Amino acid sequence: MPIERITFPGHSGDMLSARLDMPDGPHLATALFAHCFTCSKDIPAARRIAARLATMGIAVLRFDFTGLGHSEGEFSNTHFSSNVADLEAAADYLASRSMAPALLIGHSLGGAAVLKAATRITSSKAVVTVGAPYEPDHVSHQFGDAISKISANGQAEVSLAGRPFTIKKSFLEDVSGQNLEPCIRGLKQALLVLHAPKDATVSIDNAARIFEAAKHPKSFVTLDDADHLISEPSDAEYAAEVIASWAGRYLSLTPPAPPPGAPEGIVRVSEADPKGFLQDVNAGPLHHALADEPLAYGGTNQGMTPYGFLASGLGACTSMTIRMYARRKGWPLDHVWVDVSHDKVHARDAEAPAGQKVDTFLRTIHLQGELTDEQRQRLLEIADRCPVHQTLERASVVTTHLSEAVVEGAT
Structure with missing residues (x-):
C-alpha cells in the first residue's frame, strides 16, 4: 500500500x-x-x-x-x-x-x-x-x-x-x-x-x-x-x-461504481508479515481473510493455506449451485454441506503425461431433507455444473505482468 x-x-x-x-x-x-x-x-x-x-x-x-x-x-x-x-x-x-x-x-x-x-x-x-x-x-x-x-x-x-x-x-x-x-x-x-x-x-x-x-x-x-x-x-x-x-x-464505506466494462472485482493479496508468510486477502473493501502456512512450514497458522482457499472455493460454489437448483425446483432440501480434500497423485494413476502430477479433489456432498432418491441423484449431477468445478476441470491460463515500481513517500 x-x-x-x-x-x-x-x-x-x-x-x-x-x-x-x-x-x-x-x-x-x-x-x-x-x-x-x-x-x-x-x-x-x-x-x-x-x-x-x-x-x-x-x-x-x-x-x-x-x-x-x-x-x-x-x-x-x-x-x-x-x-x-x-x-x-x-x-x-x-x-x-x-x-x-x-x-x-x-x-x-x-x-x-x-x-x-x-x-x-x-x-x-x-x-x-x-x-x-x-x-x-x-x-x-x-x-x-x-x-x-x-x-x-x-x-x-x-x-x-x-x-x-x-x-x-x-x-x-x-x-x-x-x-x-x-x-x-x-x-x-x-x-x-x-x-x-x-x-x-x-x-x-x-x-x-x-x-x-x-x-x-x-x-x-x-x-x-x-x-x-x-x-x-x-x-x-x-x-x-x-x-x-x-x-x-x-462509516460510509460504499465504494464508487466501477467504470464501464470493469470486471466484477479484484482479489488483492498483500504481505502482512515479511518475516513469515501471513497474507491479507481482500475482495473489495468489505471482505477480508488471512492466508498463512502451518507452523511446521514457518508460518503462524493464522489463516487457511492457499490450497485451502482453492478447496473452499470449490466447496462453496458446489453448495451454492445445489441450493440454487433445489430452491428453483421447490425441493425439500433443509441443509447442504460439502467436504473437500485435495491431493496430488502421480500421472500413472491418471490420464496425464508421464512424470507429471495432477490435482485430485475429493468432494463429499451431504444433503439433509426429505428428498427422494431421484432428487438426491439429480442434485449430485447438478453439483458438476458448479462454475468453479468446471474451471478446475478445464485447462486454465494465468497471465502475469509486473506493475510499475512504486516510490514510497511524497512531500
Missing part, C-alpha cells in the same frame, strides 16, 4: 512529521491516529492498525506530536493541551486535502487526547481508544519521585522507557487541570474502547470509567493478554481486526 511522507504545521507552527497510509484501491474514508505518550507514529501497533484500515479503503494519518519522533519543536514545551491542538491541526490539514477524518483513534494518552478533541473535529463519526486513561493526570504516575523535583525546580529529567525526557511544571499543571468526563458524556460519535485486563501502565478500570461515562452507541472489547504498547504482533493484529470490523458499521 502506498505511504506518503508528509509534513504540516502543528499548534505552534513547528512542522510535524507524518505518514499517510493510502488504500491501494478506492479511498472511502480517512482516520486520524494519535500515538501514546513519548511514543511515535511508527510504533508497531500504529503501523499495523493503519495497514489494516487501508485494506478497507480507509486512509490513515499518523503523525509525531511536537518534539517527538521526526517532528520539530521542543518536547519540554508541550503538554496535553498542545497534543489536542496538534490533533486539531492534523484534522485541518486533512480537511484541506478534502480528506476530513471520519475516524479518530488514540493509543494511551493519545486516546485521552482524541476524546478531548472529538467534540471539535466535527467531521468524525467514530472514536477508538486503546489503553487510554480516564484522567490525563494518570500519566504523571510514570514520573515517580521526580514530581517533587519538578514542582520545586520548575522542571526535571525523567526516564521513560529508557529514554530521558525533560518534564516541566507546566505539564503537570496542564494534565492535572483536565476533566474528560464532560467530553466523554458529550460525544456524538460512536465509541469503541479497547483495553487489556493486565495492562500494567493504565489499569483496566480506566476503560470501565470511560465506557460508563459514554452514551450509546458504544462498545468495549478486551485485548486479553496484550501489554500496554500492544507490542506482540498477534495482539496488534487482533486490535487492528477489531477496529477495522467495528469501524465499518459507523
Whole structure:
C-alpha cells in the first residue's frame, strides 16, 4: 500500500512529521491516529492498525506530536493541551486535502487526547481508544519521585522507557487541570474502547470509567493478554481486526461504481508479515481473510493455506449451485454441506503425461431433507455444473505482468 511522507504545521507552527497510509484501491474514508505518550507514529501497533484500515479503503494519518519522533519543536514545551491542538491541526490539514477524518483513534494518552478533541473535529463519526486513561493526570504516575523535583525546580529529567525526557511544571499543571468526563458524556460519535485486563501502565478500570461515562452507541472489547504498547504482533493484529470490523458499521464505506466494462472485482493479496508468510486477502473493501502456512512450514497458522482457499472455493460454489437448483425446483432440501480434500497423485494413476502430477479433489456432498432418491441423484449431477468445478476441470491460463515500481513517500 502506498505511504506518503508528509509534513504540516502543528499548534505552534513547528512542522510535524507524518505518514499517510493510502488504500491501494478506492479511498472511502480517512482516520486520524494519535500515538501514546513519548511514543511515535511508527510504533508497531500504529503501523499495523493503519495497514489494516487501508485494506478497507480507509486512509490513515499518523503523525509525531511536537518534539517527538521526526517532528520539530521542543518536547519540554508541550503538554496535553498542545497534543489536542496538534490533533486539531492534523484534522485541518486533512480537511484541506478534502480528506476530513471520519475516524479518530488514540493509543494511551493519545486516546485521552482524541476524546478531548472529538467534540471539535466535527467531521468524525467514530472514536477508538486503546489503553487510554480516564484522567490525563494518570500519566504523571510514570514520573515517580521526580514530581517533587519538578514542582520545586520548575522542571526535571525523567526516564521513560529508557529514554530521558525533560518534564516541566507546566505539564503537570496542564494534565492535572483536565476533566474528560464532560467530553466523554458529550460525544456524538460512536465509541469503541479497547483495553487489556493486565495492562500494567493504565489499569483496566480506566476503560470501565470511560465506557460508563459514554452514551450509546458504544462498545468495549478486551485485548486479553496484550501489554500496554500492544507490542506482540498477534495482539496488534487482533486490535487492528477489531477496529477495522467495528469501524465499518459507523462509516460510509460504499465504494464508487466501477467504470464501464470493469470486471466484477479484484482479489488483492498483500504481505502482512515479511518475516513469515501471513497474507491479507481482500475482495473489495468489505471482505477480508488471512492466508498463512502451518507452523511446521514457518508460518503462524493464522489463516487457511492457499490450497485451502482453492478447496473452499470449490466447496462453496458446489453448495451454492445445489441450493440454487433445489430452491428453483421447490425441493425439500433443509441443509447442504460439502467436504473437500485435495491431493496430488502421480500421472500413472491418471490420464496425464508421464512424470507429471495432477490435482485430485475429493468432494463429499451431504444433503439433509426429505428428498427422494431421484432428487438426491439429480442434485449430485447438478453439483458438476458448479462454475468453479468446471474451471478446475478445464485447462486454465494465468497471465502475469509486473506493475510499475512504486516510490514510497511524497512531500
